Amino acid sequence: xxxxxxxxxxxxxxxxxxxxxxxxxxxxxxxxxxxxxxxxxxxxxxxxxxxxxxxxxxxxxxxxxxxxxxxxxxxxxxxxxxxxxxxxxxxxxxxxxxxxxxxxxxxxxxxxxxxxxxxxxxxxxxxxxxxxxxxxxxxxxxxxxxxxxxxxxxxxxxxxxxxxxxxxxxxxxxxxxxxxxxxxxxxxxxxxxxxxxxxxxxxxxxxxxxxxxxxxxxxxxxxxxxxxxxxxxxxxxxxxxxxxxxxxxxxxxxxxxxxxxxxxxxxxxxxxxxxxxxxxxxx
Amino acid sequence: xxxxxxxxxxxxxxxxxxxxxxxxxxxxxxxxxxxxxxxxxxxxxxxxxxxxxxxxxxxxxxxxxxxxxxxxxxxxxxxxxxxxxxxxxxxxxxxxxxxxxxxxxxxxxxxxxxxxxxxxxxxxxxxxxxxxxxxxxxxxxxxxxxxxxxxxxxxxxxxxxxxxxxxxxxxxxxxxxxxxxxxxxxxxxxxxxxxxxxxxxxxxxxxxxxxxxxxxxxxxxxxxxxxxxxxxxxxxxxxxxxxxxxxxxxxxxxxxxxxxxxxxxxxxxxxxxxxxxxxxxxxxxxxxxxxxxxxxxxxxxxxxxxxxxxxxxxxx
Numbered sequence: 001x002x003x004x005x006x007x008x009x010x011x012x013x014x015x016x017x018x019x020x021x022x023x024x025x026x027x028x029x030x031x032x033x034x035x036x037x038x039x040x041x042x043x044x045x046x047x048x049x050x051x052x053x054x055x056x057x058x059x060x061x062x063x064x065x066x067x068x069x070x071x072x073x074x075x076x077x078x079x080x081x082x083x084x085x086x087x088x089x090x091x092x093x094x095x096x097x098x099x100x101x102x103x104x105x106x107x108x109x110x111x112x113x114x115x116x117x118x119x120x121x122x123x124x125x126x127x128x129x130x131x132x133x134x135x136x137x138x139x140x141x142x143x144x145x146x147x148x149x150x151x152x153x154x155x156x157x158x159x160x161x162x163x164x165x166x167x168x169x170x171x172x173x174x175x176x177x178x179x180x181x182x183x184x185x186x187x188x189x190x191x192x193x194x195x196x197x198x199x200x201x202x203x204x205x206x207x208x209x210x211x212x213x214x215x216x217x218x219x220x221x222x223x224x225x226x227x228x229x230x231x232x233x234x235x236x237x238x239x240x241x242x243x244x245x246x247x248x249x250x251x252x253x254x255x256x257x258x259x260x261x262x263x264x265x266x267x268x269x270x271x272x273x274x275x276x277x278x279x280x281x282x283x
Numbered sequence: 284x285x286x287x288x289x290x291x292x293x294x295x296x297x298x299x300x301x302x303x304x305x306x307x308x309x310x311x312x313x314x315x316x317x318x319x320x321x322x323x324x325x326x327x328x329x330x331x332x333x334x335x336x337x338x339x340x341x342x343x344x345x346x347x348x349x350x351x352x353x354x355x356x357x358x359x360x361x362x363x364x365x366x367x368x369x370x371x372x373x374x375x376x377x378x379x380x381x382x383x384x385x386x387x388x389x390x391x392x393x394x395x396x397x398x399x400x401x402x403x404x405x406x407x408x409x410x411x412x413x414x415x416x417x418x419x420x421x422x423x424x425x426x427x428x429x430x431x432x433x434x435x436x437x438x439x440x441x442x443x444x445x446x447x448x449x450x451x452x453x454x455x456x457x458x459x460x461x462x463x464x465x466x467x468x469x470x471x472x473x474x475x476x477x478x479x480x481x482x483x484x485x486x487x488x489x490x491x492x493x494x495x496x497x498x499x500x501x502x503x504x505x506x507x508x509x510x511x512x513x514x515x516x517x518x519x520x521x522x523x524x525x526x527x528x529x530x531x532x533x534x535x536x537x538x539x540x541x542x543x544x545x546x547x548x549x550x551x552x553x554x555x556x557x558x559x560x561x562x563x564x565x566x567x568x569x570x571x572x573x574x575x576x577x578x579x580x581x582x583x584x585x586x587x588x589x590x591x592x593x594x595x596x597x598x599x
Contacts, residue, residue, distance in 0.1 A: 120301045123577040124570060125536045131558050132566055135313050212426060216540060219428045220555060239432055239544070246436050253429040260424035 022265035080230040088210035091149025100160025163195040204267035302574035361564035381549030392476035400484020422478030528584025532576035
């Protein structure tokens with residue numbers, strides 16, 4: 001069974017050019033984002049003779065309002081955007097998996113209470129919730145990660161709950177219960193591995209989502225604050241100088257779109273492994 | 284039917300209460316409170332303390348909550364800290380503006396999505412489907428504010444076709460002027476709503492085409508077009524009604540970003556301004572309002588579904 005699934009994923013990976021592109025793009029952007037700190041390119045080097053300059057040979061993507069090289073700034077922005085995406089994903093996956101597994105495994109009243117909690121969290125639109133909660137924290141990378149992470153876990157917990165309910169009825173779980181293995185150990189050692197593929201799939205989606213939320217927050221001015229910059233803050237700056245320097249809006253926007261697309265595409269590939277029937281439906 | 288209705292209504296009440304509690308606690312956790320905005324340098328600590336006492340901020344939290352809830356039920360949402368205006372009156376003015384923008388956009392996107400989704404589902408795996416599906420996938424990844432920026436640059440600044448800010452020109456009150464202002468935020472929102480809805484219709488169309496009744500109709504010799512229009516579309520539209528109910532809260536909070544970019548005088552701009560100036564009563568009012576609408580929307584869509592589909596009523 002497992003082998004067939006891996007075979008399926010492999011075949012899809014080889015046949016689908018878009019998938020190749022997505023994976024290559026993600027690797028490329030990660031390498032660049034990590035690699036930039038080993039070069040002597042400085043995102044804060046100003047050149048007041050050359051403010052808001054259009055792209056030329058020296059500054060391939062032009063300069064910003066303080067004459068800083070825009071490409072360098074965008075790459076440094078990529079670090080922040082990707083980092084927030086990954087860390088927020090880890091936060092929401094952790095919360096989602098814990099809540100979902102406990103609800104699904106114990107069932108009954110615990111399940112009802114936790115699922116009502118999920119309902120309440122879902123009941124306020126994310127943009128309102130995230131904005132309000134961002135008031136509670138001092139502005140900074142960590143608080144943004146927490147805010148985004150705390151409001152992206154509900155879907156994951158629902159998914160994990162369903163999977164857990166299926167997994168807990170497997171024979172090996174029953175057997176473990178029978179011989180008296182503690183409940184937390186059963187959840188950790190027997191159920192978690194069984195639902196792991198689902199978690200990974202949800203995680204790629206969560207990264208894409210977190211990047212989107214972060215850029216929206218930063219664009220509204222309640223996310224990443226100067227002097228740090230992410231793609232969202234760069235676009236916020238670009239809005240102010242749109243008339244004079246339209247080139248500044250293009251690069252961060254295109255990168256956001258490509259990155260989210262690539263993570264979604266990767267999620268499709270992994271979903272194939274979790275539920276091979278999606279292959280026939282999606283393709 | 285009545286029994287089902289009452290049951291659903293009763294379920295909604297505790298959820299609503301929970302939301303108000305959550306809002307209240309959240310705001311209480313915030314590092315500043317309503318009084319900090321009123322305090323000036325000239326006040327002595329004793330004066331501040333007296334003001335706090337008068338405003339009831341020194342009461343225990345549950346007492347404060349109950350007082351706030353009582354006012355809320357009377358329709359009194361309190362006053363803005365900054366402008367001293369009545370929030371309920373403000374909302375009455377802002378909400379229609381947001382509805383004027385969101386309602387036409389959502390309806391357009393909804394109808395377009397049904398058309399495109401059915402088309403893509405019917406011609407699954409052909410170039411039509413691939414085109415629609417990949418555009419929708421890309422669309423999901425495009426931030427609304429980026430589309431807004433591109434529109435402002437090309438149609439607003441470069442071609443100078445449409446105004447880039449506000450709902451009316453200064454001193455102008457005509458409907459044409461309003462429409463002129465509406466075009467860009469409206470198009471941006473349609474693009475924002477469309478991808479998700481289209482993918483939803485497409486996948487439920489595909490699922491429906493695998494159902495037995497389609498095979499039966501094929502066996503009877505019905506043409507694919509008849510099957511699509513007379514049988515599949517009905518089954519696809521049923522869950523879409525649920526989507527419609529769930530979209531209710533969007534009438535108020537669906538355009539926060541778009542409104543901000545285009546300076547549209549609706550609830551989104553009102554809310555983001557309140558956030559920036561830490562105007563808590565407004566933030567609370569919007570929080571409660573949007574939470575209530577979500578629950579109301581879910582309730583309405585459940586009821587609509589039960590009305591349309593008898594299986595749901597009998598099943599429970």
